[in-house]
Structures are given as structure tokens and as C-alpha cells.
Amino acid sequence: MPPRKQVTYSQRPNHAARSAHARGEREFRTYDTSYIRPKQSKGPKIFAAVLAIVVIGGLVWGGLTLFNSCSGTPAELLAEGQEAAVVVEQGSGAKSIGEQLVEKKLVGSASDFTKRVNEMGVESQLKPGTYTFAGGTSLDDIVRQLAAGPDMGNALTIPEGYKLSDIAAAVATASEGRITAEAFTAAASDASVYAASYSFLADAGTNSLEGFLFPKTYAVADDATADSLVRMMLDQFQKETAGLDWSYLQSQGLSIYDAVNLASIVEKESSGDEQIRAQVAAVFYNRLETTGEPSYGFLQSDATTAYEVGHDPTPEEVHAETPYSTYTNKGLPPTPICSPSLDCLKAVCAPDQESLGKYFFFYFEGDSYYFTETYEDHMGTFS
Numbered sequence: 017m018p019p020r021k022q023v024t025y026s027q028r029p030n031h032a033a034r035s036a037h038a039r040g041e042r043e044f045r046t047y048d049t050s051y052i053r054p055k056q057s058k059g060p061k062i063f064a065a066v067l068a069i070v071v072i073g074g075l076v077w078g079g080l081t082l083f084n085s086c087s088g089t090p091a092e093l094l095a096e097g098q099e100a101a102v103v104v105e106q107g108s109g110a111k112s113i114g115e116q117l118v119e120k121k122l123v124g125s126a127s128d129f130t131k132r133v134n135e136m137g138v139e140s141q142l143k144p145g146t147y148t149f150a151g152g153t154s155l156d157d158i159v160r161q162l163a164a165g166p167d168m169g170n171a172l173t174i175p176e177g178y179k180l181s182d183i184a185a186a187v188a189t190a191s192e193g194r195i196t197a198e199a200f201t202a203a204a205s206d207a208s209v210y211a212a213s214y215s216f217l218a219d220a221g222t223n224s225l226e227g228f229l230f231p232k233t234y235a236v237a238d239d240a241t242a243d244s245l246v247r248m249m250l251d252q253f254q255k256e257t258a259g260l261d262w263s264y265l266q267s268q269g270l271s272i273y274d275a276v277n278l279a280s281i282v283e284k285e286s287s288g289d290e291q292i293r294a295q296v297a298a299v300f301y302n303r304l305e306t307t308g309e310p311s312y313g314f315l316q317s318d319a320t321t322a323y324e325v326g327h328d329p330t331p332e333e334v335h336a337e338t339p340y341s342t343y344t345n346k347g348l349p350p351t352p353i354c355s356p357s358l359d360c361l362k363a364v365c366a367p368d369q370e371s372l373g374k375y376f377f378f379y380f381e382g383d384s385y386y387f388t389e390t391y392e393d394h395m396g397t398f399s
Contacts, residue, residue, distance in 0.1 A: 094121040094151030104162065106144045110134075113142060113162065122149050122158065129155065138163040170236040174249070176357035177283050179323065180204060180226045183355070187245060190236045195245065203242035204229065214250050216257070219273040227276040227352025228253050256358050260365050268301065277348045279356035279364045284319035286360070292385050293363035298371035299378055299387065304347065313346035323353035 094100055100120040104113055110133045114126030123129050132155050133139050145166030149158060172190035174183055184197035184204075207220035207228070217228065225246065230253040236245070265275045278300060286296040305312045321329040324340035334341060340349045375387040377394035388394040 092121060093124060096150065096152040098151045099148050100151075102147045102149060104142065104144045104147065108142070108144065110139055110142060117158065120149075122151070122153065123155055129159070132156065133159055136160075136163075172234045172236050172245070174229065174231045174234070174355065176231040176360075177354045178229075178231060179354050180224055180229065183229050187236075187242070191240065195236075195240065195242050200242045200245065203246050210246070210250060213247075214254060216254065216272050217250075219271040223351050225250070227280050227355055229355050230256055231355045231357060257361060260361060262365060264365055264367070268304075274348060275361065275364050276356065277352045279360040280352035280354045281315065281317050281319055281349075282363055283354055283356040283360045284322070285317055286363075287380070287383050287385070288359070289383075290359055290363070291368070293360055294366065294368040295371045295375070295385070295387060296378065297360075297363040298367035298369075299375050301367050302371075302373060302376050315342035315348070317342045320349045320353055323349075 100122055102113075102116055102120055102122070104116075110130045111126065114123070114129035114133075117123045117129055118126050133142070136156070136159055138159060141163040143162065143165040147161060147166050149161070170190045170192065172186060174186060178186070180201065181197075184200040187195050187200045188197040204225040206222050207217045207225050208222050210225070211217040211220065217225075220228070229246070229249040232249070232252050234245070234248055234252075262272060262275065265271075265278075270278070278297070281300065282293055282297050286293045300315055300317075303312065303315050318329055318334050320340045320342045321334045321336075321338070324338055325333055335343050337344050339345070340353070342349060371387065374389055376389060377391060378385055378387045379394070380386070
């Protein structure tokens, strides 16, 4: 059978990337003074005078307190040069954030804060995290920072589809060279080092952690090491995949390592559409079958060779007898070829049921995908 046309590999860019003041009312009594004894001792007079002073003083103090409360004028705010940390929990609203800002003496009135948040239209954009504000920071600047998100220092962004070498280079950049690409690569070169801590690495053997360094944005602390960053990414993989059902792929005789391997190919061969990814996953499951036509068992993905040669491969390269050629080797390549997204892992766990056993070929033009059952139909789409 003639080889499939080289159209399954997409040289896509990597995926990535609510308080009001309480109001108190005072109750004042009036007393009947029409009846006064003709002869009255000085004691009651002195008492009355003292009482009057206390009442008047209370009225003055209460009036000033009420004025300050209503006007939002704080009794005392954090001085310039001083700083206060504010921790915004997930799901916190403007009211609770405003109350914390008042407690930290950054604003004088929680209601002023919530009012300004509403005026700026960012109520739903206030982000969780830890913030540090300096005394004297304006209300608008505080609101803007809360809407922008916390300062993560040196942020490390790992887009979906990045290879280990790409991630290592990104680590070096984010750490400003303190953690070299070589040091990170060395730390991630042997999965068995981390297998005792992460059960999903049980079948990874001594292969690298390619595929398991979860794509996300991370904060690189000043004391971060290559090992701590590797563990941070593995922790994220564990967290993100905790809800996945691996039963389908296990019913196909595949391990979690195989699932990540296959998902990494789906990542490179599909768009961001969940349905498309599920269909592409189904095509590759169909091709993994070892019985039937001669093409069965061969994934025939250009993406695996691209990983090996480091560029969009030529027809000669994809058909060469090399470890990552899925045209000349049946089954999955030796290792994953990138860090797949959670959506691609989901697609491998739950491939499109209508496509299973039906489609064995696909190609795409832009964002449009075309699936066919036979090689003849596949080639006919180009005529």
C-alpha cells in the first residue's frame, strides 16, 4: 500500500497561555423638670452638672465618630514606607477584601473600596493570591493590582506542547540563568528518581520526564532549584489529572505512561477543539490495532519524527529507520514527544466513540479537519 500523504502533522504554534457601615441610633430620654423642690441640696446639682458634661461629651464623640464613618475618613492609615500583606482567598468578594484592606490600614472605608470596584467594573476580576501594598497607595491603584493579579516575581510559563528542551530553556530565562538549562535537563533526565513520590511514573522507568512536566505558569522563587521546579511541575500534573478515568486505555493494554505518550502526539496533531482531539485520539487508537490491513499498527505521525529531527520532517526523514519514525515502527514512539494539555489527556482517556473502529485517516487545512475510513477515500479528498 502506498504511504499516506504527509499531511497529519501541524506545525502549529504551541498551545499555551462585596460592605456598608453599620449605623447605630442613640435613644435619648427627656425628663420632666417642671417640679423642683424649693430647697435642694448641692449634691444633686453637682451630679446633674457632671451628667450634663458626660452627655454632651458623648454627643460630641458620637458625632465625630459618625462623621468619620460616613465620610470614609480613616483615623489612621499605614504610613508611606511601610508595607502590608493582603491574602485574597479563592472566591473572596469585594466586601471581604475591602474589610481586610481596612484592617491592614490600607484604605479607610470598605464601602469606598467596594464602590470603586463597582465603578471600575472589575468586581468579577479580583484575583486570589498574596499582595504586598505600600502605605499611601491610592485606592485606584489597589483595585487595579487586585484585578491584574499578584506579582509572581519571575514567572515561568510552560505552554502546552513544549518539549523538555524548551522547558529547560524557559527555566533558565525565568531564573535569570541561576538555574541553567543543563541543570534542569539533568534533574528531569531520570523518572525513576521521582517514581517513589509519584505513582503515575511507575512505568516510566529511567526515561526522562518528557510529557509529565505539566504546562502551566509557575512562580520561580529566589531559592528555587532544578529539583524543586521539577517537583512543582509533577505536583501540578498529579493535581490536574486526579479526576481522570484511566480505565479505557487500561482496557486497551496501555499504561498511564502510554497515555501521556499518545496524548503528546494528539497534542501535536490536533487543534484546540475538544471534539477534534477526541476524534484524532480515536484514529490513533484504531491505528494501534495489530490486525487487519498492513497499515494497522503504524501511527504514521510526522510529529514523532519532527521531535527527533527538530524540524518539520521531509518524506525521507519520516520513512527512515529511526526510533521515533511511526511509519517504520509499529506502536508508540519510545517516549512522549511533548507536555500534553489536560484536554489531550482527556481525549486519550475518552476517545470519540463514533470514530472508534471507523476512521483510520485524517488531514486538516487550517482549523478544518477531515476524517476518512479508507486510504482511497483519504487520497480522494486531494483530487
